Amino acid sequence: MMKLVTTSPAMQRIAELVERVAQTDSSVLLLGESGTGKDAFARCIHDLSPRRNQPFVKIDGAALPEDLFESEVFGFEKGAFTGAIESKPGRFEAANGGTLVLDEISNLSLAAQAKLLRVIEERSFERLGGKQAIKIDVRIIALANVDMKEAVRAHTFRNDLYYRLAVVAIELPRLLDRSEDIPVLAEQFVKQFAARNGRTGVQLAKTTLELLLDYDFPGNVRELRNIIERAVLGTNREIIEPEHLPDYLRSANRLMQSRLHKPSLAELEAVYIREVLEYVRGNKTRAAEILGISRKNLYEKMHRYKINLSRAQSVESLCE
Template sequence: MATPELFIGASVSLQTLLKEAARAAPTDATVVITGESGVGKSLLARWLHEHSRRAAGPFVVIDCGSLPEPLLEAELFGYERGAFTGATAAKAGRFEAARHGTLVLDEVAALSPAAQTKLLRVIEERRVLRLGGIRSLTLDVRFIAVTNTDLTAAVARRAFRADLFHRLNVIALDVPPLRDRADDIPLLAQHFVGLAAQRNHLPLPTLEAETVAFLKQYDFPGNVRELQHAMEHAVLAAADGRIRREHLPSRMTSAAALIRHTVRKPTLAELEAAYIWEILQHVGWRKAEAARILGISRKNLYEKLRAYGIPYHPTTDASPAEPST
């Protein structure tokens, strides 16, 4: 068996979540996992499977948002030969493929009303019948539903069946956004630096304290996935093996980002320093050009560089393209 995924977290809220998850894992109870995009919902679903008595069985993920309606039924239930035009051979569906394992319904809120009705029947009867089939099969699977839209609100607007919601929502696990658990940031950042260094065959760089301090007050609209991408970027940008704040993607450190995405709002001096840095990067560290854009003299620019501890020359050889988050 593959090594279980690491679910990293030192914060009180994540430890509480993991305790609840550990209690839920060995049971067959249906679980609903909620949380913003990139918080770790898919990872938690896998963690539950790996810590269940079904760990040796299949782990099947159905992306409910991406399956077009006409295909959905055939995909989920499978079909017998001749069930419809083009069904030249029998095929097992995903429900069957997940027997004795875990079936994850990702983006469950995207299911159409018709698909919700069919899913409800399967969960209640614990049996599936292939399209065009005669004999139904008992379905021994553990269901996990994942969503980043509020299912209770969807039920209130009648976009999601209340009876299906109650069937699914036996155990509810909500993964909190990263900005609400800043204590997890240092560990996660270090973890992702290690992974990125390994993947790129680079020696392990040091994560400077100023970088960690910066990350701890950033609000991470893209949650853990954004942190992961930022560390990948930083590992490649830090040519001397020391990850400083300037190695983070500029969309996190720009003056505009400081205004919009920090938990603690920046001072004027911090904004000025960030803006000077941004302009220097923009003009490839040509001081005369930067001074012209900033509307100050070169002498004044040099004074500010000294005052803010900004290097006179770029500290990286190459700034890799930023991955899109």
């Protein structure tokens, strides 16, 4: 089972709730921005539940085109439509005894919503073209973006279905609103990606962590995970330095606005020189002009701050 990090008070409360609801068959609605961990928590609820050894099946409301929804979800009998040469069970049947995850429910058409509501209320359904009622026992976990409530208000999502699904509603906070989780999550991801490459003892420099703590993570946990993966793969060294983070995290502008880390002049100078060099694509004559210093002085500073131009840039500077 994947280890989910829940250090912040907000996430601790959620972890306790998740443990409790996992023991029940109640429908759960997990709400949260992209990358906050809805999928991860759905899996976690299943793994903690008495259904853990039963199927775990997912239906993605965004990926299934309207006309395929019914046949995929409910299955069909031979001859139900052109091309139905054999009977096929749908995902509801596949999930029987286990957990069914409905992802991105706000994208379900009203027709699909009506059908789902019926299955949830009656706990039985028929395959397309079938007459026999099939009884099923599934625990439903629905996932949605936070604007779900807006969809209910705007009547693009049925109120009655919403309340059926949201018996227990859990809203996963943005990473920005639980920055206590950043160091622990980052550490876990560092270990994970380092281990994949057979490396041990890899860790973040203090300044690297400070930059992460200052960032707002619009892509939430997923974005942090991607940033760490890139950083770990980007160096063979044991210590991950700020230079291994994407540029947008350590621009001069961001450093100046930093809440936690007030940069030294030398740090700002180094970051700014890098930015200017990137801007002029490695052309040192132009960079020196913009910076108002001599080329010789620029070289000295680049040497002092260990600024190496990337390969593409150095090729270009060869042609200066």
